[in-house]
Amino acid sequence: MSTSPFMAAINQICDEKGISKDAVIETIEAALAAAYRKDYGEPGQIITAKIHPDSGEAKFARLYNVVATEEEIEEPEAQILLSKAEKFDKKVEAGGTIELPLETHSEFGRIAAQTAKQVITQRLRETERDMLYGEFKDKEGQLINGVIQQIENGNVVVDLGKINGVVLPFDQIKNERYYSGQRLKVFVKTVEETSRGPRILVSRSEIGLVQGLFENEVPEIASGSVEIKGIAREAGSRSKVAVFTSQSGLDPVGSCVGQRGSRIQAILAELGEEKIDIILWDENEVQYIINALSPAKVSKVKLDKKEQRAKVYVPEDQFSLAIGTGGQNVRLASKLTGWSLDFEKVNPGETEEEVIVEEVKVVETPTEEAPKEEKPKAKAVKKAKTTEKKAKTIKTTEKAE
Numbered sequence: 001m002s003t004s005p006f007m008a009a010i011n012q013i014c015d016e017k018g019i020s021k022d023a024v025i026e027t028i029e030a031a032l033a034a035a036y037r038k039d040y041g042e043p044g045q046i047i048t049a050k051i052h053p054d055s056g057e058a059k060f061a062r063l064y065n066v067v068a069t070e071e072e073i074e075e076p077e078a079q080i081l082l083s084k085a086e087k088f089d090k091k092v093e094a095g096g097t098i099e100l101p102l103e104t105h106s107e108f109g110r111i112a113a114q115t116a117k118q119v120i121t122q123r124l125r126e127t128e129r130d131m132l133y134g135e136f137k138d139k140e141g142q143l144i145n146g147v148i149q150q151i152e153n154g155n156v157v158v159d160l161g162k163i164n165g166v167v168l169p170f171d172q173i174k175n176e177r178y179y180s181g182q183r184l185k186v187f188v189k190t191v192e193e194t195s196r197g198p199r200i201l202v203s204r205s206e207i208g209l210v211q212g213l214f215e216n217e218v219p220e221i222a223s224g225s226v227e228i229k230g231i232a233r234e235a236g237s238r239s240k241v242a243v244f245t246s247q248s249g250l251d252p253v254g255s256c257v258g259q260r261g262s263r264i265q266a267i268l269a270e271l272g273e274e275k276i277d278i279i280l281w282d283e284n285e286v287q288y289i290i291n292a293l294s295p296a297k298v299s300k301v302k303l304d305k306k307e308q309r310a311k312v313y314v315p316e317d318q319f320s321l322a323i324g325t326g327g328q329n330v331r332l333a334s335k336l337t338g339w340s341l342d343f344e345k346v347n348p349g350e351t352e353e354e355v356i357v358e359e360v361k362v363v364e365t366p367t368e369e370a371p372k373e374e375k376p377k378a379k380a381v382k383k384a385k386t387t388e389k390k391a392k393t394i395k396t397t398e399k400a401e
Contacts, residue, residue: 136200167202211231277332
């Protein structure tokens with residue numbers, strides 16, 4: 001059977017709006033039923049319409065709810081007694097429904113046609129909204145491509161294809177310049193359903209943007225061979241990314257950098273002037289903190305697990321590097337590891353043994369009546385005789401004995 005002009009129009013609507021044919025037909029059936037009730041029915045009647053999928057011919061019916069007794073009838077236009085319903089269908093039961101065919105009218109009045117048009121327009125708009133909401137709700141927390149359409153009142157409007165997204169001022173990267181027609185990747189932060197359709201908030205400053213870029217550029221992360229354990233970010237300035245793998249022979253940091261830095265360069269190109277430190281995650285908390293503070297070199301770390309604080313000993317020439325410009329390195333390392341970090345300088349020439357002695361002195365201050373069992377402290381100091389400070393420490397200890 002050839003397709004009627006009516007069904008051809010429906011197919012065109014489906015192609016233009018990107019919605020399913022079933023949804024459009026259902027919408028039109030509801031519109032035709034509403035128009036039929038307005039012209040030929042009464043308020044309260046339940047009218048249904050069915051459209052043939054090929055010919056487009058509409059058939060109408062009146063739906064009744066079947067009740068057993070007259071006392072149960074509350075809506076005469078929508079209910080029918082079982083005894084009357086059985087005249088049309090002997091298998092019908094109380095509590096069920098029955099449809100009685102109505103005369104088909106090919107032409108509706110002007111008001112009915114206008115009603116049908118309004119209902120069709122409204123339903124199509126609602127269907128389109130629902131489809132857009134569902135599509136982008138599934139993309140929440142993901143990275144997508146967009147083109148900047150315009151900038152108004154500090155908000156950046158991004159064309160995402162079927163709908164626009166908005167980058168609010170606090171989701172923008174500081175000092176990043178935006179202009180109409182600019183192509184960029186954005187992180188889908190939230191998708192909200194409103195009366196005007198979906199409202200999509202996208203971001204350039206979220207941690208998820210960095211994670212998404214790594215997943216796109218590093219196949220080992222996308223496949224799960226390399227895992228991102230944590231990200232600390234100050235958008236537009238610097239990020240620290242902790243990576244880990246359980247596969248022997250696979251270098252997680254090298255995988256992220258790529259051959260001759262190709263992968264990390266592609267990521268940095270999307271972030272502008274932002275720098276990225278890729279560090280190796282370690283289940284040992286001390287080693288993880290040391291890695292997180294790179295590129296600074298750390299002599300020793302002492303943990304206070306009760307207060308979730310760590311005391312970090314660094315050589316004097318590494319102190320500024322460990323703190324970073326404006327304290328940035330220590331802030332990012334603290335966010336990444338979850339530890340509050342305190343720093344103490346280690347004087348030039350001091351060995352690790354001296355740092356340990358200094359640490360013991362802070363925790364346990366010896367008294368004048370120290371028992372003889374504390375001699376191991378002096379023994380620990382005697383291990384290092386390379387500086388004058390050690391020699392003085394030994395003499396002081398021996399004198400106390």
